[in-house]
Amino acid sequence: MMSNPLLEVKSLTKSFGGVMAVCDVDFLLYPGEIVAVIGPNGAGKTTLFNMITGVMSPSSGTVNFNKKEITGKRPFQIAEAGITRTFQNLQVFENMTVVENVMSGVHCRLKTGFLTSGFRLPLVKREEKQAYEIAMHYLEKVGISDLAHEDAKVLPYGNQRLLEIARAAASSPKLILLDEPMAGLNPQESSQLVQVIQQMRSEGMSFLFVEHDMETVMGISDRIVVIDYGKKIAEGTPAEIYENEKVIAAYLGTDEEEAI
Numbered sequence: 001m002m003s004n005p006l007l008e009v010k011s012l013t014k015s016f017g018g019v020m021a022v023c024d025v026d027f028l029l030y031p032g033e034i035v036a037v038i039g040p041n042g043a044g045k046t047t048l049f050n051m052i053t054g055v056m057s058p059s060s061g062t063v064n065f066n067k068k069e070i071t072g073k074r075p076f077q078i079a080e081a082g083i084t085r086t087f088q089n090l091q092v093f094e095n096m097t098v099v100e101n102v103m104s105g106v107h108c109r110l111k112t113g114f115l116t117s118g119f120r121l122p123l124v125k126r127e128e129k130q131a132y133e134i135a136m137h138y139l140e141k142v143g144i145s146d147l148a149h150e151d152a153k154v155l156p157y158g159n160q161r162l163l164e165i166a167r168a169a170a171s172s173p174k175l176i177l178l179d180e181p182m183a184g185l186n187p188q189e190s191s192q193l194v195q196v197i198q199q200m201r202s203e204g205m206s207f208l209f210v211e212h213d214m215e216t217v218m219g220i221s222d223r224i225v226v227i228d229y230g231k232k233i234a235e236g237t238p239a240e241i242y243e244n245e246k247v248i249a250a251y252l253g254t255d256e257e258e259a260i
C-alpha cells in the first residue's frame, strides 16, 4: 500500500492482574480501509478497542493515529484527533429526538457546545442551524431522515443502530470504530447497515470493527485481524482468513468456545 497508515497499533498489551487480555498485538489500517477484528468470546477484542479509544490505558505498546502518538490519551482527546466509536450496547440519548442525537455528534466539531448554546448568541444560532443541517445530511445518508423529529427512544432497534452511525459520522472523524454493529439486527437491517458502511467508505471514511457475524465480516472487510487469547494469530484478506488453519482451529478447536 502506498499511503501512510492511518492507524498503527504496535505491540499493544493489556494485562488485568495475571490475565493477558491483549498481548503484543500489531496491525495497521490504511486510509479508506474497512478492517475487521474477529476472535472467539473473551479473545480481547473489546479491550483492544478500549485501548485505541482511550477508555483504558495499555500496559505497554503504542497506538499512532494520523502520524501522531495517541497512546494513553483521554477519550475526548482521541475523539478530537478523529476517532469515534459505537458501543456493543446502544448509547442513544433517549430524552432527545433523532436529529438532536445526531446534533450532539456535530457539536464536537463546532465551536459552541450545548451549554454555551443556552445564551442564544448570533454565533450560537448560526451554529445551531449549521449543526441541524449537518445532522439532517447524515440522517439522509443512513436513510432515516423521515424519522428526524421522533423521540429517539421510540425507534426500532435497527434504526437506533443507524442513528448511532449517523451520530458517529457527524463529528467528521477519519476513523469509526464499530463494536458488533450487526448484533440484534435482522438480515434486512444488516444489509442496510452494510450498504451505509460501504457508501461512507466510498466517500473516504475508514472503519475498524468487531463483529461475530461472519457473513458481514467476509463480505465487507478489506482485511481481517484475528485474535485468540489476546494474541494476533492471523491477518489477511477474507479469502486468506477463510482458509487459515489457525483460525479454523481457534473457532472450532475447543469444546467450551462456541463456533460463531
Ligand SMILES: Nc1ncnc2c1ncn2[C@@H]1O[C@H](COP(=O)(O)OP(=O)(O)OP(=O)(O)O)[C@@H](O)[C@H]1O
Binding pocket: 016, 019, 020, 021, 039, 040, 041, 042, 043, 044, 045, 046, 047, 048
Ligand atoms: N476490566 C477487566 N478486569 C479483568 N479482566 C478483564 C477485564 N476486561 C476484560 N477482562 C478479561 O480480558 C479478556 C478479554 O476480554 P474482552 O472483553 O476484551 O474480550 P472480547 O473478545 O471482547 O469478548 P466478547 O466477544 O465476549 O465481547 C477476558 O478474559 C476477560 O475476562
